Amino acid sequence: MTTGPLTSDTEFVSARRSEIVGIAAELFASKGYANTTVREIADAAGILSGSLYHHFDSKESMIEALLRDFLERIDAQYRRVIAAAADPVDALRELVHAAFGALATDRAAVAVMLNEYNLLVQYPRFAFLHDSVEESERLWVGVLETGMRNGALRADVPAAAVYRFLRDAIWVSVRWYRPDGPQRPDDVAEEYLTVLLSGLATSTTTGRTR
Amino acid sequence: MTTGPLTSDTEFVSARRSEIVGIAAELFASKGYANTTVREIADAAGILSGSLYHHFDSKESMIEALLRDFLERIDAQYRRVIAAAADPVDALRELVHAAFGALATDRAAVAVMLNEYNLLVQYPRFAFLHDSVEESERLWVGVLETGMRNGALRADVPAAAVYRFLRDAIWVSVRWYRPDGPQRPDDVAEEYLTVLLSGLATSTTTGRTR
DNA sequence: GACTCGACCAAGCGCGCGCTAGGGCGCGCT
DNA sequence: AGCGCGCCCTAGCGCGCGCTTGGTCGAGTC
Numbered sequence: 001m002t003t004g005p006l007t008s009d010t011e012f013v014s015a016r017r018s019e020i021v022g023i024a025a026e027l028f029a030s031k032g033y034a035n036t037t038v039r040e041i042a043d044a045a046g047i048l049s050g051s052l053y054h055h056f057d058s059k060e061s062m063i064e065a066l067l068r069d070f071l072e073r074i075d076a077q078y079r080r081v082i083a084a085a086a087d088p089v090d091a092l093r094e095l096v097h098a099a100f101g102a103l104a105t106d107r108a109a110v111a112v113m114l115n116e117y118n119l120l121v122q123y124p125r126f127a128f129l130h131d132s133v134e135e136s137e138r139l140w141v142g143v144l145e146t147g148m149r150n151g152a153l154r155a156d157v158p159a160a161a162v163y164r165f166l167r168d169a170i171w172v173s174v175r176w177y178r179p180d181g182p183q184r185p186d187d188v189a190e191e192y193l194t195v196l197l198s199g200l201a202t203s204t205t206t207g208r209t210r
Numbered sequence: 211m212t213t214g215p216l217t218s219d220t221e222f223v224s225a226r227r228s229e230i231v232g233i234a235a236e237l238f239a240s241k242g243y244a245n246t247t248v249r250e251i252a253d254a255a256g257i258l259s260g261s262l263y264h265h266f267d268s269k270e271s272m273i274e275a276l277l278r279d280f281l282e283r284i285d286a287q288y289r290r291v292i293a294a295a296a297d298p299v300d301a302l303r304e305l306v307h308a309a310f311g312a313l314a315t316d317r318a319a320v321a322v323m324l325n326e327y328n329l330l331v332q333y334p335r336f337a338f339l340h341d342s343v344e345e346s347e348r349l350w351v352g353v354l355e356t357g358m359r360n361g362a363l364r365a366d367v368p369a370a371a372v373y374r375f376l377r378d379a380i381w382v383s384v385r386w387y388r389p390d391g392p393q394r395p396d397d398v399a400e401e402y403l404t405v406l407l408s409g410l411a412t413s414t415t416t417g418r419t420r
Numbered sequence: 421g422a423c424t425c426g427a428c429c430a431a432g433c434g435c436g437c438g439c440t441a442g443g444g445c446g447c448g449c450t
Numbered sequence: 451a452g453c454g455c456g457c458c459c460t461a462g463c464g465c466g467c468g469c470t471t472g473g474t475c476g477a478g479t480c
Contacts, residue, residue: 248469
């Protein structure tokens with residue numbers, strides 16, 4: 001490594017390149033990957049389209065860089081909060097907060113992940129998406145199952161189903177969540193957790209099965 | 211109207227046209243609208259790309275026909291189950307079942323709606339999407355608020371937030387739900403309703419607020 | 421038998437896309 | 451002063467896209 005004493009041991013990428021990834025991310029998030037042209041990305045970056053190819057060898061590698069970076073950071077974050085949690089319910093709470101936190105700090109990346117995952121994951125180049133999603137599932141399901149075993153969480157619904165439910169409900173709220181609005185990510189997380197843990201019904205509700 | 215005595219009073223469209231809409235829907239759902247070419251749609255229909263333009267005047271009008279039809283039917287379905295319900299909780303249960311039912315009968319349309327809504331709604335031509343989504347929200351929120359007022363549902367979370375949470379969690383399950391799998395739509399609906407109404411926590415769980 | 425009409429074919433146009441090749445320019449290092 | 455290199459420009463290639471135009475064919479109607 002010849003990145004000098006001030007850089008970390010992670011691979012060095014130019015600041016300009018990271019900046020362009022962020023610009024592309026915003027466009028991908030708002031109009032979709034396929035509907036975003038390299039000319040639009042270049043315009044937004046203040047350069048010509050050809051100049052993008054000094055930093056990337058294709059449009060695909062822009063979205064790849066974006067998603068690799070995001071998934072790596074969210075995975076590290078999940079591991080951190082699980083390690084620091086006192087018990088499974090606490091871990092679950094912190095996981096939900098972490099996911100909503102990502103909604104604020106990485107809004108564009110979450111939107112791109114949500115919108116383009118199904119398309120991209122079909123190609124070998126983006127197999128890492130599938131790996132990362134599976135790894136997250138392993139972490140969440142582990143927390144849920146521990147909670148079910150020790151009786152803190154109800155065990156009559158499969159942990160994997162609960163996880164899918166949660167993940168989707170959280171990620172998809174990127175569609176309407178506005179970071180400049182009145183609600184902080186932690187507020188939304190608490191709202192979700194309230195419904196998730198205690199349920200919508202009151203004690204007067206009859207538990208009929210239809 | 212000159213559609214003959216056997217057709218309903220709804221606008222007549224040729225059977226072939228409807229068939230092609232269905233074929234296009236599958237492609238739009240699996241690879242995205244922008245990534246589906248008119249040549250692929252024509253191939254799947256067994257004709258040449260130019261021949262599509264006998265039935266439609268553009269690729270856009272195919273997705274428009276698909277979504278108009280779907281939204282009209284789901285709206286009618288929502289109204290039907292609300293009118294037939296005995297109380298708000300019953301209505302909520304039936305709404306959830308209806309939404310999951312649409313997942314089975316109109317999988318492609320739901321997927322297209324989920325994936326392309328944000329893009330399409332920006333164009334005046336697709337303003338009807340926004341109208342229809344607002345109408346659905348009105349219906350669901352009405353049910354939720356009635357339930358909150360009469361004490362059957364907890365009232366400390368805004369009805370609109372609960373609705374968004376529910377809608378998203380249900381629709382997005384089109385990403386993993388397999389109609390040919392072991393789970394019937396009603397099974398999944400019951401699983402969702404269990405968590406939704408009663409919550410994940412058991413009585414031993416402490417209700418800490420972080 | 422003449423006519424209509426819905427369904428499709430044959431051939432290809434023009435545009436905008438992702439991407440390329442080669443060159444210019446200034447900053448920092450020696 | 452000279453050089454290397456990171457960054458960007460100029461100019462444009464070729465392909466695949468949505469869509470068009472004019473025509474063919476067969477079933478139904480009187």
